[in-house]
Amino acid sequence: MASDIAIPKFELKQTSGQFSTFFVADLFFGVDVHSVQEVLRFQQMSHVPKAPEVIEGLINLRGQIVTAIDMRRRLKLPPRAADQEPTNMVVRTDEGAVSLLVDEIGDVLDVDDATYERPPENLDSAARDLIRGVYKLKDRLLLVLDTERTVNLTCEALRSAR
């Protein structure tokens, strides 16, 4: 699976192995399959008043309280249709398990490192922070999501919500 083409070193660790994929609006994302703890259908959520707006609420994951982040809002995309229930994709991060609310779960894909490229410079700033790179798959582009950054709600994100 690994290609012969040399890949710049700094990108190596991010581009190996399999990716769990999902959709947010019309975007096709992938995260390292090892960082995904589990995928759950939509859970009842407790709303957290005063929290940053990207935080949809808290879910009870077998006794563990997990924060759910709405990926649409995180990426500053328009809200999903009212009848569309998001799916919880629970990822492990340095800050514990966090649930990402995505539109739909895709397959687990093996990707060819040769198709990797860094994100285009003209990407919208909300997305550029969170996208590590792009795999040029045959029929579409797979965006590699930086989960650590996604769950790290900086002051800026908090401020905009208050």
Added chain:
Amino acid sequence: MQDQDVIHEFLVESHENLSRLDQEIVVLEKQPEDAALLASIFRTIHTIKGTCGFFAFSTLERITHEAESLLSQLRDGKRKLTPSLISLILETVDSTRTVLASIEANGEEGPERFENLVERLRQAAQSPGKVESQTNSDLVPAPLTKTQGESGSGETPEGRKPEKNGAKPSAATDANIRVGVGLLDKLMDLVGELVLTRNQILQFNTEREDAALNATSQRLNLITSELQEGVMKTRMQPIGMVWNSLPRVVRDMAVSLGKQIELEMDGTGTELDRTIIEAIKDPLVHLVRNSCDHGIEPPEVRTQAGKRAQGKLTLRAYHEGGQVNIEIGDDGAGIDVARVKQKAVEKGLLRPEQVEKLSDREVLNLIFLPGFSTAQTVTNVSGRGVGMDVVKSNIEKIGGIVDVFSRPGEGTTVKLKIPLTLAIIPGLVITSGGERFVIPQVSLLELVCLEGDSSEKRIEHVHGTPVYRRRGSLLPVAYLNEVLGLKLSEQADVVSMVVLQAEDRQFGLVVDGINDTQEIVVKPLGKQLKGLTVYAGATIMGDGRVALILDVLGIGESAGVLTESREQSRAEAEQKSQARIEQKRLLLFRAGSFDRLAVPLSLVARLEEFPRSSIEHASGCPVVQYRNRILPLVPLRSLLEPGTPSHNQASDPVQVIVFNNNNRSVGVVVDEILDVFEEAVTIRQKSTRKGLLGSGVVGKRVTDFLDLNHILQASAEAWFEGADGPASGKNILVAEASAFSRGLIRSGLDMEGYRVREAANQNEAIRRMEQEPIDVVVAAQDLPPNGGATLLEAMRERPEWKQIPVLALADSIDPVQSTAAQAAGFQDCRAKFEREAMLESVARLASATVSTEMEPVCAGEEK
């Protein structure tokens, strides 16, 4: 007797250490250069030595002491490790074991003194060359051999109980396993989750009628409860752990006070969570000391009173209703209610007439008031000097209650009620805006239900701020829906309010509904939500959903019922209100001969009462410590009527109106707060008197309006004028390019009370000076664009700025630069980061000028 547990612990620990030593020494033999290993061995021996000294095990102490000296030389590389030295160390280990075995069996070290070993260790440490020959030639025909310590399998003949030694594992280690606290905490967490799951299943069970499920869930229920109890127990420690030190405390106190005190301890085995054990340690010691000191009388007094000469101090601990009760009782003289009253009045905590109204029980509880105890320091960890107020607050911090009972002549008992654990706490479940929240029971004072017609009336509004009249005093009220930005509920007939306590302040929180109380398992929130101060955590309810636990302090602050968070809007309001005072609600009060004074209520941050004793003086101006700040007080009497005494001496506590201005608070001392009045008033007559705006008619009576600006100014002047020679409140302009340096300079000046303006370059500096008068300019020599000197030149060109002194700041100072600076026309030159010198210079320059903006007015000075 009580040392038994400690010795037992010592034995367990030492046995473990020694077995590790065996291994380490064997490894060391192969790698004699391993410094880390040597250091570890040294530490182990050192620890044993230290503990031996503590228990006065002299033989063991001597052995380990000599071994330690030898090891320290090895560790420091002063000598090489030889096989014979290793043997010697191993022999030490074996001998130590022998002694430990004896201690375990008989509680003492045994007759063997190990003189020979000690001697050889000493010699080995002193003279490097001899060690080998001595061990080999067996100079001393002592009955010790067996220096080959193959993990202690050999017998050591010198021990009284050799069978306790060596291969046979010690009984002390047998019955116990040391488990990390982290693991126990993890277990506790898991059990917490299990409890929640159990709750869910039970709920599920009630919805179905399935006999099998019913039976199974019942069983699950029982097992879970038992497991919870069991795991809780693993974190439990007997209260005897804390009590162990008390006999000594009592004995020492008794000796030094010349009293005879017998200590009786009952319920030593009563167990508490380890976190709680830690928290009650100091308060307990303090209470015991207190009983010895103030409770039990000297022998002669006791015999006269017909009691035994020996006083008795009783400690009792027992479980009761899911809590632990601890009683500290003495059979002393009891608390003299009359004296407490007298002391409370003397200390200015209460007025005589207030004291008279109190019941005896209330009087007893006065001893917990801050300021009542004679102790001044509150931070001593050893438990000395901790006042009763700190005892109380420490106990309350962990959700406990302190109560005191006393009978004259028969003694005093202090009763502590302590929760068993902190991980599972009782909480009140409430709803607001369709969400459930939990309020920790600890912060809850009472529930108030306002029903029917009165409900709307009873929450009144003071300038838009809701308040509730609770037994005669005003309680600030917040609406949870508003605080959390939830959707507002429809006007209900019934208003539910919880009265909460955060630190020492109380407020009412209106919620949509009050459900019930529950034992909840506190769980932390994810990092993404850590910034939200309004939540203390989250928990999982019986239906499996998450509920947030409210942080009462955070809620209070966020609602503005606790802090000056509305400072800004107040300051803005102030500016406007000065112009149209007539529409405001007014606070009426009395000071000196002014029977009716008024200020707009919106400007009032808070009404406070301070006991007269809490008023201190900072350089001549009265101040009080107020919420970790120093609050300058302005006695209104002497401000309005110079020459009169500043206080109405009779009034205690002192009535103070607190105003906020920017970041500065000022307390205005008045004689009496009269009323809050709302009426359209107009100022009919301008006042010529300083401190008054004018007069108007309020409530059909003529009322004087206070000039708040003047008061604030006066306070600033008085406060800072008194504080430090240079008339502060002066405007200092700091012209410096680097924001970091500016900040440094500024912080120093701020502290001194100057008003600091900043400029990053010359143009900005000039703009600043055009905006407002500046008293002293502090200019960096490297100020952009062309240096501080050009700013100076520019200033000297304008007549109005000619006189402003300019202090040059250089990166470092040398005589050449200094002279050059003065030649250029700077009044002084200082190094940028020599704060003291810079401040001193600014002070000198500032005092040479007359403040351009504010006349220096001191409180009480009529101008």
